[in-house]
Amino acid sequence: MSLHPGTGTAPVAADATAPVRDWLIAATAIVVSLIALYAVFMDNGNVIAATGEYLHEFSHDGRHLFGAPCH
């Protein structure tokens, strides 16, 4: 029951742009999350070249436990 929707949204002028900006931030967060998950679950030492096998071996136990393919 939001009886007073106005109380939390004082800057009325921002209404038009704030949602778009917020959704853009959310989209950025999604992309960053996907990159992080890729690094943790998918890297085999040959994709993110600079890390060699280190990233893979550091997240090794997590990969197995979460069921990500590993070797």
Place this chain on the structure above:
Amino acid sequence: MSGNTSPYPVLPLLGRGLLAGGAAGLTTGLFGLLFAEPVMDRAIRLEEERSAGGGHDHAHEAEELFSRSTQYFGLVVTSVVVGLAVGVFFAVAYALLHRRSPVHERPWPRAMALAGAGFLALSLLPGLRYPAAPPGVGDGDTVSERQNLWLAALVIGVLGMVLAHLVRQRLAGRAAPVRQLAVTGVVVATLGVLFLLPGNPDEVLVPATLLWDFRVLSLASHAVLWATLGAVFGALGLRAAARAAEPAAAPAPAPAATSAG
């Protein structure tokens, strides 16, 4: 998409998702450290014995990069990273699903329902098709094939739950048994579709008891992650709702306020 109400608070939800995800990741990491690491140690010891008897020597190369204790730490870090990422997905999915309804409506059941759907989509259904493999299982030559299959399973799991949601919406006016059986049917059908994918090509050379223990622990870790995520997200939602209700009550005349401690 400009709603009919004030802008939907995406960012507070995102903050809640990160907080809940971080807590869920840490809890899962500690759960894994406590219960799954002994099993993984057993698996690695067996792998070493096997390769000592002359198999391929991949295990040894891998072992030398990090000590086991560093890999224990890696498990917790990995869990927190996964928790944070899943928390972001969770928050955005929550915002998309409920953007047309009042922000503080039923935060607890909504969070728990979404956590349950996430568990089915990303953990249980893909996990039943491609169960987790302990260290020592997994051929380096098939890893990219297995990764493709695993990603396909995750995508199918998510699509299945989206379809279940659409079916539930479509049948909103029907009796509960009809609705619930239809949704269950979609979930079961999703599992059926997953089994149309090719199987895991790898040989599993570890004892069955070890394999079972590890797979149960893997699913349990997933369950801990989603349960903690849903509970913390829901609790934060309840707290936000309670706070939002306060300023509305404050300006009201005093006499009524004193009676209800």
